[in-house]
Amino acid sequence: MIDINLIRENPQLVKDNIKKKFQDYKLPLVDEVIELDKKKREIQSEGDRLRAQRNTLAKQIGVLMREGKKDEAEEAKLTSKNNNDRIAQIEVETAELEEKIKKNMMAIPNIIADDVPLGKDDSCNVEGKKYLEHAEKPFEVPYHLDILESLGGIDLDSARRTSGNGFYYLTGDIARLHSAVLSYARDFMIDKGFTYCIPPYMIRSDVVSGVMSFEEMDGMMYKIEGEDLYLIGTSEHSMIGRFMGNILPETSLPQTLTSYSPCFRKEKGAHGIEERGIYRIHQFEKQEMIVLCKPEESDYWYEKLWNYTVELFVSMQIPVRQLICCSGDLADLKYKSCDIEAWSPRQKKYFEVGSCSNLTDAQARRLGIRYKASSGKNEFVHTLNNTVVAPPRMLIAFLENHLQPDGSVNIPPVLRPYMGGKDKIVPKK
């Protein structure tokens, strides 16, 4: 959500930004907001005047009653009562206007960064730097599910019976590897100075509607029956929700947090759970990083964050690249975003393992997360989030890249302490 003052003062900038994102159908929203806002302010002035009158009258009535002037007091009461009808009417109208304005404002995208490449959709995303050369494998790399099965590390059949499609049992060394990756990633971020946090895995509807749109909510979130609770789709939801409505002291910024949680997603819509395996599932685990900082520092943190993910993957000897998200593929709340993609030796291409975003003040405005600036004014913070690692998906990259001709999978040195010293996982006979 952008600042309504920006629309009042510079509607052209807002419109140009919408065009840059190829959302021309949203252009009328800007003028609509301007008009609704004008109307709202007019009506609000009238309401304020009437309320001021009511306040004055109320005070007078108090005085009259004390002086025992009953008749005059009754007369004033009547005047006030008549005013109240109009005030009530104005209140309803104002609420309606505000709701319409808010609805439009939610749909108007955040102003994107100057250096975001322009493009209609994900086909226009721009490749950034690559890290680690991917060596050609001298053998055919099987589908990740086949690798997992040969290592005795997965049971999808049982999961389908207990929970349906989109769930899995990980077993033995693979399950241990999954935990090892998370533990290693957690310690990696702690070493970078981040504060480790385990958040609630369920949140209330007011938090949910603060962090996403209704459509997103419908497509992603699982609701707990009979309770005002939803399973989180990512720990970002509860991590950011934690600061809702807060005014933070300037000295507490930046907040650099790394959180662990399981993530629950319906995955309704575009893709669904059509992919065989563990690429897209209803439940997975993720280590996340979150930063709340002063506006002038968010560009700095953005670069820092995605580079941490790169560093982490490189330390596990998995080739990755940065993919810069183009204007048309950028979600409305985002100022800038990029994916970190890992190399798949089987598909001979990169695939997404994480996503880093700078939302500037758009999310903070929506959730009322501010800080007391040294100027004395309360300003909105900037929020950023990035995947440290989401093991089930990263395991695909891991297995494919570390697979040996004999079917075993090497464990890179950084993970061995978390695997009881093991340096490889070998196939089950």
Next chain:
RNA sequence: GCAGAGAUGGCGGAGUGGUCGAACGCGCACGACUCGAAAUCGUGUUACGGGCAACUGUACGGGGGUUCGAAUCCCUCUCUCUGCGCCA
């Protein structure tokens, strides 16, 4: 889960129908004193919105109601504390 008490500014805490956006204290900012500091004294200090401005509106956990008028009364939800019960 049951019963009772409670939720007020950055914090503590008064206020139980009108003159309360809110005493007092802490904290913070500025100033005085000082070579400098501590202590002390003085001044200022809730947030959000409308208006060029004077000024004005709203908000006392959330929502609703009673009233000319609500921090104050009623309903409801959430949370906290105390006691009892239950339980990893």
